Amino acid sequence: MTAPHLLYLAWGFPPSRAGGVYRALATVNAFAAAGWDVTVVTADRDTFQRFTGADHSLEARVDPRVDVVRIPFSWPAQDADVRTYSLLRVALPPLWSRLRRRLDQVRFPEASYGPWRRPLTAAARAVHARKPVDLTIATANPHVTFAAALGLHRAAGVPFVMDYRDAWRLDVFTGSTTAGPGSRVGRWERRLVSAAREVWFVNDPIRAWHAEQYPAAADRMHVVANGWDPGLLERVPRRAAEGPVRFAYLGTVTPKVPLAELLEGWRTAVSDGRVPAGSTLTIGGHLGYFAVPQGRLADLVRESADAGVSYVGAVPKAEVGAFYESADVLVLALGSGRYVTSGKVYEYVAAGRPVVAVHDPQNATTSVLADHPLVARAERIDGPAVADALAEGARMARTVDPAVEARVEALADSYRRDHQLEPRVAALREAVGR
Amino acid sequence: MSPVTDAPGTDVVLVVADPRTSDDVVRAHTQSLADAGGRVRLVDLRAAAPREATGRPLPVRAARAVSAGWLASRGVRGADRASIDRADLVVAGDRFAIPTVWRARRRNRAGALVNGIPAAVGVLTRRQEEHP
Numbered sequence: 001m002t003a004p005h006l007l008y009l010a011w012g013f014p015p016s017r018a019g020g021v022y023r024a025l026a027t028v029n030a031f032a033a034a035g036w037d038v039t040v041v042t043a044d045r046d047t048f049q050r051f052t053g054a055d056h057s058l059e060a061r062v063d064p065r066v067d068v069v070r071i072p073f074s075w076p077a078q079d080a081d082v083r084t085y086s087l088l089r090v091a092l093p094p095l096w097s098r099l100r101r102r103l104d105q106v107r108f109p110e111a112s113y114g115p116w117r118r119p120l121t122a123a124a125r126a127v128h129a130r131k132p133v134d135l136t137i138a139t140a141n142p143h144v145t146f147a148a149a150l151g152l153h154r155a156a157g158v159p160f161v162m163d164y165r166d167a168w169r170l171d172v173f174t175g176s177t178t179a180g181p182g183s184r185v186g187r188w189e190r191r192l193v194s195a196a197r198e199v200w201f202v203n204d205p206i207r208a209w210h211a212e213q214y215p216a217a218a219d220r221m222h223v224v225a226n227g228w229d230p231g232l233l234e235r236v237p238r239r240a241a242e243g244p245v246r247f248a249y250l251g252t253v254t255p256k257v258p259l260a261e262l263l264e265g266w267r268t269a270v271s272d273g274r275v276p277a278g279s280t281l282t283i284g285g286h287l288g289y290f291a292v293p294q295g296r297l298a299d300l301v302r303e304s305a306d307a308g309v310s311y312v313g314a315v316p317k318a319e320v321g322a323f324y325e326s327a328d329v330l331v332l333a334l335g336s337g338r339y340v341t342s343g344k345v346y347e348y349v350a351a352g353r354p355v356v357a358v359h360d361p362q363n364a365t366t367s368v369l370a371d372h373p374l375v376a377r378a379e380r381i382d383g384p385a386v387a388d389a390l391a392e393g394a395r396m397a398r399t400v401d402p403a404v405e406a407r408v409e410a411l412a413d414s415y416r417r418d419h420q421l422e423p424r425v426a427a428l429r430e431a432v433g434r
Numbered sequence: 435m436s437p438v439t440d441a442p443g444t445d446v447v448l449v450v451a452d453p454r455t456s457d458d459v460v461r462a463h464t465q466s467l468a469d470a471g472g473r474v475r476l477v478d479l480r481a482a483a484p485r486e487a488t489g490r491p492l493p494v495r496a497a498r499a500v501s502a503g504w505l506a507s508r509g510v511r512g513a514d515r516a517s518i519d520r521a522d523l524v525v526a527g528d529r530f531a532i533p534t535v536w537r538a539r540r541r542n543r544a545g546a547l548v549n550g551i552p553a554a555v556g557v558l559t560r561r562q563e564e565h566p
Contacts, residue, residue, distance in 0.1 A: 082536050
């Protein structure tokens with residue numbers, strides 16, 4: 001019996017440091033480990049170096065049996081090379097931007113990424129021509145990867161999986177619909193979902209929303225939670241903190257993260273002594289979605305330096321374990337919304353430290369931490385409530401109870417990413433009959 | 435033109451032209467470029483650009499904003515122009531500076547011309563990686 005051939009379509013793939021990359025990495029590695037031949041089609045390295053930031057340590061994490069095909073990606077709106085600018089762009093930037101957005105969406109209704117549909121579809125077909133593909137997995141965002149998977153499905157009958165991660169028509173922060181069912185996006189989504197073999201989401205609230213929208217496809221929709229990667233994170237037992245407590249936050253600080261409230265709460269808890277004098281809050285990760293720190297967020301962090309807050313920049317995945325190890329308490333600050341999930345929460349559980357949860361209780365992440373015995377939850381997202389939670393976190397850091405640690409370890413084991421992917425890998429192997 | 439940093443490194447010209455760009459912002463931009471390995475010179479055209487017509491109808495404000503950048507680019511004097519033409523990297527520090535940087539593309543064929551400090555820092559970082 002020959003190995004089945006998986007084609008994996010993703011814009012963000014190592015060395016990109018964007019959040020979804022770890023899911024992509026784990027998915028292709030899981031299929032390779034299960035005996036599949038895996039070909040990835042993604043953007044070229046230069047794309048990530050210029051636009052999202054690159055973490056080169058991640059490339060070494062790709063299973064050597066995985067074949068990676070890189071194709072160019074053009075992003076005129078983000079292009080900072082003034083030599084490439086037209087007279088129109090220099091003279092009338094708003095008009096140029098408006099026209100650019102329209103042009104982007106001629107072939108696919110997705111600003112910036114729409115033009116990638118044609119080269120991506122061509123690359124997918126070239127892979128299939130070279131070596132027949134048994135299954136395509138396309139991962140968002142961007143959602144243009146879905147169009148290429150559908151293209152190969154229509155041209156050659158290759159079944160495909162849509163790995164949404166989050167959502168396209170649903171704003172996971174506000175819960176509002178960003179495009180109606182009759183819109184161009186809505187029509188595309190209906191075509192894609194009706195043709196897909198499976199549709200994956202990161203949490204059940206998002207899956208349920210889509211199941212309601214597309215009831216005929218509900219039984220093909222699955223939750224594949226993010227989980228944490230045992231190969232990337234070594235679990236180190238914690239010791240009881242004495243004296244100052246080391247708090248740490250790791251993750252991309254997007255403008256949705258309640259950073260101002262977190263820092264206000266931190267100042268309060270430090271100044272009134274509920275967090276011991278000399279305690280520190282270390283923030284690691286990117287400030288903003290892109291490679292260079294977003295100014296307002298950087299200013300907020302800088303202004304709190306006198307209260308023991310420091311920013312250490314992006315932490316390469318290979319050094320994440322050491323970052324957690326150097327903390328007594330982890331701070332999980334997230335944007336609001338019942339559909340919001342976090343990739344980092346699984347790592348936080350795996351790290352085994354007490355967690356200060358600074359997010360909307362309606363947030364989907366709450367269910368991940370429901371059985372965690374060392375969680376200090378902020379009752380509200382404001383300075384005083386955050387201060388209370390930080391104080392509770394400091395208290396938890398003072399003791400280590402073996403029975404509690406064992407519960408945390410069991411919870412962490414259940415959230416390993418390979419355990420999340422295993423059922424789907426097995427089901428798809430059976431489905432392709434190879 | 436005023437020399438801002440004298441440390442050895444890549445010759446960088448930072449152009450600012452928006453009257454709303456504060457001195458603090460200019461200092462922060464200059465420091466970022468110097469930290470990334472640039473020997474920075476400043477071309478300050480803020481006095482040459484007219485202030486935006488606040489309170490006027492949108493089309494009027496838009497037209498003024500467009501013309502402000504072009505007017506500022508005309509304010510480049512001999513010594514400034516020579517530095518722009520010779521620089522390894524010319525950076526538009528604000529939106530009004532883009533026409534000035536763009537107009538340098540024919541006279542400065544070897545240097546990098548970029549929009550924004552993040553991109554400029556990226557160019558300098560890559561150069562340092564390539565030529566440590």
